[in-house]
Amino acid sequence: MMQVRTRRSNREGDKMHSFSRKPRGDAFAQIKDAFPMKIQYQIALATCLAITSALHAAGDSPVDFVKQIKPILAARCVECHNSETLLGELNLQTRALAFEKRKAGPVIVPKNAEKSMLYLVLTLPARDTKAMPATGHRIPKDEISTIRQWIDEGANWPEGEDGAVTLKHKNSAR
Numbered sequence: 001m002m003q004v005r006t007r008r009s010n011r012e013g014d015k016m017h018s019f020s021r022k023p024r025g026d027a028f029a030q031i032k033d034a035f036p037m038k039i040q041y042q043i044a045l046a047t048c049l050a051i052t053s054a055l056h057a058a059g060d061s062p063v064d065f066v067k068q069i070k071p072i073l074a075a076r077c078v079e080c081h082n083s084e085t086l087l088g089e090l091n092l093q094t095r096a097l098a099f100e101k102r103k104a105g106p107v108i109v110p111k112n113a114e115k116s117m118l119y120l121v122l123t124l125p126a127r128d129t130k131a132m133p134a135t136g137h138r139i140p141k142d143e144i145s146t147i148r149q150w151i152d153e154g155a156n157w158p159e160g161e162d163g164a165v166t167l168k169h170k171n172s173a174r
């Protein structure tokens with residue numbers, strides 16, 4: 001590309017640049033020619049990076065257990081997964097209980113939603129016996145992706161009051 005341009009310039013003469021090209025020689029002219037292009041690329045690249053990181057920040061703020069996960073568990077899961085109604089050998093009321101060893105395998109594998117039953121059961125077709133919630137309404141897609149993101153981020157689930165999922169009145173879930 002450089003060669004072509006240089007040859008063309010030599011042949012036709014470049015009115016805009018010939019005065020500076022002649023005394024300084026070809027090497028400098030090439031750098032000078034190339035420079036605005038390089039800056040243009042840098043500006044384009046910086047703009048792309050800025051947009052990408054802005055989008056990233058908007059869609060990817062870490063999931064907050066108390067604000068985003070606890071309400072889902074409270075409304076849709078603990079009615080069947082609490083200390084009295086221990087369906088599927090599973091209590092989802094605290095982190096310690098949810099992480100208890102079960103014969104059927106781990107419920108939550110932090111940083112790996114694809115290996116976590118808690119996420120997988122939400123993605124099963126409704127007619128599957130393991131699809132959750134076992135009865136009633138399907139859980140909305142945005143809540144499923146929030147749970148997925150939360151697990152992939154490490155399934156942060158605080159101890160104490162913040163992490164304690166209490167049973168809501170049955171009707172409030174529907």
Ligand code: HEC
Binds near residue numbers: 077121132135
């Ligand atoms: C109406 C009752 C009910 C509700 C509501 C419910 N579950 Fe379950 N859950 C069950 C039953 C029953 C099983 C046992 C199913 C089996 O083993 O075949 C089970 C099992 C599970 C298991 C273990 C699956 C396995 O194979 O180890 C997970 C994980 C689970 N539920 C997650 C959830 C989540 C998350 C929610 C809320 C979105 C939820 N459940 C809501 C009844 C319920």
